[in-house]
Amino acid sequence: MIGADIAIILPEIALAIFAMAALIFGVYTSKDESAPFLTWLTAAVFAALAIWIGLTGSGINVAFGGMFVDDSFARFA
Numbered sequence: 378m379i380g381a382d383i384a385i386i387l388p389e390i391a392l393a394i395f396a397m398a399a400l401i402f403g404v405y406t407s408k409d410e411s412a413p414f415l416t417w418l419t420a421a422v423f424a425a426l427a428i429w430i431g432l433t434g435s436g437i438n439v440a441f442g443g444m445f446v447d448d449s450f451a452r453f454a
Contacts (some may be wrong), residue, residue: 381440381443382440382441385438385439385440385447386440386445386447388426388430388433391426391428395419395422399418399419402415403415425437430444430452431443431452434447434449434452436448437449442447
């Protein structure tokens with residue numbers, strides 16, 4: 378049950394982990410060096426996650442006893 382629930386929210390987990398890593402990376406590097414790289418990396422991660430969500434999403438998936446619902450509107454938003 379938990380494994381199936383985690384699989385449903387995996388794109389959101391990946392986005393959260395990337396966001397935290399990008400913030401830490403931005404803090405510990407110089408702004409001039411890291412800004413262009415981090416900008417393009419963020420765009421690539423967003424595109425990859427959009428493709429992942431678009432290709433794997435079909436129907437309505439419910440996780441954690443109905444606390445998380447993955448439906449067409451959630452994928453659109």
